[in-house]
Amino acid sequence: MGRRLITQKRGKGGPVWIATRNGAAVSRYVDYEVTQAETIGGEIVELINDPARSAIIAKVMLDNGRQEEIIAAEGIYVGQRIQQGPQAVVEIGNVKMLADCQEGCPVFNIEKNPGDGGSLARSSGMYALILTKEKGIVYVKMPSGKIMQIRGGARATVGVAGGGGRKEKPFVRAGKKYWAMRARHKKYPIVRAIAKNALNHPFGGANHHPGKSKSTSRNAPPGRKVGDIASSRTGRRKKN
Numbered sequence: 001m002g003r004r005l006i007t008q009k010r011g012k013g014g015p016v017w018i019a020t021r022n023g024a025a026v027s028r029y030v031d032y033e034v035t036q037a038e039t040i041g042g043e044i045v046e047l048i049n050d051p052a053r054s055a056i057i058a059k060v061m062l063d064n065g066r067q068e069e070i071i072a073a074e075g076i077y078v079g080q081r082i083q084q085g086p087q088a089v090v091e092i093g094n095v096k097m098l099a100d101c102q103e104g105c106p107v108f109n110i111e112k113n114p115g116d117g118g119s120l121a122r123s124s125g126m127y128a129l130i131l132t133k134e135k136g137i138v139y140v141k142m143p144s145g146k147i148m149q150i151r152g153g154a155r156a157t158v159g160v161a162g163g164g165g166r167k168e169k170p171f172v173r174a175g176k177k178y179w180a181m182r183a184r185h186k187k188y189p190i191v192r193a194i195a196k197n198a199l200n201h202p203f204g205g206a207n208h209h210p211g212k213s214k215s216t217s218r219n220a221p222p223g224r225k226v227g228d229i230a231s232s233r234t235g236r237r238k239k240n
Helices: 008-011 031-038 174-183
Strands: 039-051 056-064 067-070 079-084 096-097 106-108 128-134 137-141 149-152 155-158
Touching: 079 096
Parallel strands: none
Antiparallel strands: 039 056, 039 079, 056 067, 096 155, 106 128, 106 155, 128 137, 137 149
């Protein structure tokens, strides 16, 4: 087919395509054993804009002398007192175990396994809903709509992850979009497949024509396996 596609060159990442490592802090909960047994207070001392993530980082100074950086909840402020532990009040910014939260409570930065520091629903504006609980298992509806079963001892922050309105502001200029994509090592601008040459993409060549079908065989070679893979149907659905 000629040259390999850009997606083939990128693969799972490499020195050219790897994401930058200029994060402001490693965001995770601390002291799992302590917060599981008792309730600890803390004060938000700083809100940090992390270039490596979409959400805001909150630096919290706990009463036991420990410091942690966690995903900030929408509506918190510097100087606010928060709580972590089983007796913590269900308020925005407080960290509780899923088993201690009532049904319908919005939570984010959820631990997939108790003590892992938080790994689910961490992007800006994200939150999950607690549906029901039974025998130490909590059913949580994720932002994708998937319902996950998580152990009740896993911790989460009450509320919604901060920075949810970031996508509402338009880029306006191509240069703004360029620098935003460059910071994330994204390929930009992206040329349409049909506008490429024949040697660069199976859809390319012979300008001003609809191109080849997007439906591709399951057994097609890697260079030709683009579009709808083994699609059962294509095109618009007709109204009944």
